[in-house]
Amino acid sequence: MxxxxxxxxxxxxxxxxxxxxxxxxxxxxxxxxxxxxxxxxxxxxxxxxxxxxGGREELLLAVARYEAGRVLSDQQPQLSRLTSWRAWEEWRDVLIQRYRRQAWDCPLDAVVSQLGRSTPGAQAVLTELLNRWQGEIAAGVRAMQEQGEIDPGLDAGQAAAALLAGIQGGVVIMLSTGRLTHLEAALDVAIQHLRESRDRHPADH
Amino acid sequence: MxxxxxxxxxxxxxxxxxxxxxxxxxxxxxxxxxxxxxxxxxxxxxxxxxxxxGGREELLLAVARYEAGRVLSDQQPQLSRLTSWRAWEEWRDVLIQRYRRQAWDCPLDAVVSQLGRSTPGAQAVLTELLNRWQGEIAAGVRAMQEQGEIDPGLDAGQAAAALLAGIQGGVVIMLSTGRLTHLEAALDVAIQHLRESRDRHPADH
Known part of the structure; x- marks a missing residue:
């Protein structure tokens, strides 16, 4: 359109x-x-x-796009400024708080389920959200690599993809069990992994 | 019942x-x-x-339990024998292959969605599946710690929770995008993290 x-x-x-x-x-x-x-x-x-x-379906798709945008804006400004370990920890806390408030309910998930997860419209909204989210995380990894805080040999795209998977899985498990343990574990283990990568391969500068 | x-x-x-x-x-x-x-x-x-x-709903719940059992049995015998790095890599491959075959379709997800993800019956099936799955992964981490292959100071339960979140997220992303990249990244980064933990804290024996 x-x-x-x-x-x-x-x-x-x-x-x-x-x-x-x-x-x-x-x-x-x-x-x-x-x-x-x-x-x-x-x-x-x-x-x-x-x-x-297009009636109700077109409106629902627009709502899905709007809710997808909120998923990212709720993580700002932290998500776009992952340039220090303190910023990473703040982002982690913002994310946990966001899902703690939301608990059993994810408006984006609800709308996408109603549209049908495998319809082209719903897929496009989800794919764009995931791409942007992963891009922001990867940019944060690269910023820390430039500062010598993360092993420069680490694949930033792969690390971001793995962390994004952990977040999605943590949220999905929360929606099924009401517990945030897995989201916390995914974030904490991933950040610890990034921090420790420097000790294995200290930057030259 | x-x-x-x-x-x-x-x-x-x-x-x-x-x-x-x-x-x-x-x-x-x-x-x-x-x-x-x-x-x-x-x-x-x-x-x-x-x-x-209980009619259709009770039958669907029994099918969900059956499909949950298949999720684990499809990963055997590898999942219960994570006692060498070779076994971890084989398990990783089995898991990727399983979801590659399944592609867009997850029978357990379909049945649980139909029952309503937040109904007590569906929650019980999912919670039990996640607990058993995480328990098997944690047992594998502990087995490798006993052999001095993983840092003994690493929290096996947290590592297993994070890895399980990564797997769930990878599968959910695959169901939305048709791509296995995130599942692969989640498994590869987590296994690499476990392997490298030994170099930071070499076992005493």
């Missing part, structure tokens, strides 16, 4: 998405109808279909 | 579970009815309700 919207149109569209996201967070995906979203956002049926001609 | 079944009764019940599991693997959870299961397993309505008085 590449329709051009006026600034006012974009604002209305965004207001509908945020209203739908809030409605879904409060009542769940299954219980949220287009009428609920219209009532909450004060929009007419024709407005809703003007901005989301 | 603690009803006592005769050996013949147990065998019939198991035959129904395996038939339902096969039906679900072929046609998906949503498309599988109790009539399909009856036809496939040659059982009558009254037999089915004798063994599964």
């Amino acid at each position: 590449t329709r051009e919207l006026t600034p006012k149109g974009s604002a209305t569209r965004q207001r509908i998405i945020e209203g739908a996201a809030a409605e879904i967070r409060e009542h769940g995906v299954a219980a949220t109808t287009l009428d609920d979203v219209r009532t909450r956002t004060g929009t007419s049926k024709s407005q809703l279909f003007h901005y989301f001609p | 603690t009803r006592e079944l005769t050996p013949k009764g147990s065998a019939t019940r198991q035959r129904i579970i395996e038939g339902a599991a096969a039906e679900i693997r072929e046609h998906g959870v949503a498309a599988t009815t109790l009539d399909d299961v009856r036809t496939r397993t040659g059982t009558s309505k009254s037999q089915l309700f004798h063994y599964f008085p």
Whole structure:
């Protein structure tokens, strides 16, 4: 969808998405109808279909994109500034806190499940989120390598992929058991591994 | 449910579970009815309700337990014998191969989603699977510590929890993207971390 919207149109569209996201967070995906979203956002049926001609599915996809963006923005500014061990530890704490608050519920997971995890739209949203997340972690690893704090021979992309897998798994286990132990273990072991890599291969400078 | 079944009764019940599991693997959870299961397993309505008085939901829960058992048995005998680095690498390969074959589809995930991930029955099945899986990995770490191949000061339970999180995340990412990169990275980085721990703290013996 590449329709051009006026600034006012974009604002209305965004207001509908945020209203739908809030409605879904409060009542769940299954219980949220287009009428609920219209009532909450004060929009007419024709407005809703003007901005989301594909109806409920198109709106859900926009909500998924919005929630995916929140997953990353909730980790900022720490995630984009992984340039000291203190910053890594702060990011770790922010992430744990975020999921502690959320506990059993992940709005992105709920919307994506409803869309169907293997539909092209849901896949695109998830793939983009994972790529950006992994890119930020890898940039942090490289920044620490440049400072001589991480073994320069370590594969930053692979380390970031492994850490991202650990985070995803930690969250999935939390959604099934209510416990954060695995998310904490994944983060702590990965950060410890990165820190210790320097001792094996001290930087020359 | 603690009803006592005769050996013949147990065998019939198991035959129904395996038939339902096969039906679900072929046609998906949503498309599988109790009539399909009856036809496939040659059982009558009254037999089915004798063994599964709770109906479809109770049968699905039994299938989830069966599929959870398969997740572990598919990793055997390697998973229970992580007593050399060669065994760890073989286990890694078995796990990758298993998910490569399975690609987009995880029968356990499908059944658990249908039951509702947060229902007590589904949670119990997943929690037991995760506990057993993590216990086997931790036993492998301890076996290598006893041989002086892993730093004896390393927390085996935490290492196993982190590795299990990485595996779950790798599988979840594969289900969303079709790619095994993250599962491979999680396994390779974790095993490398365990191997290198010895160099930092060589065993005394």
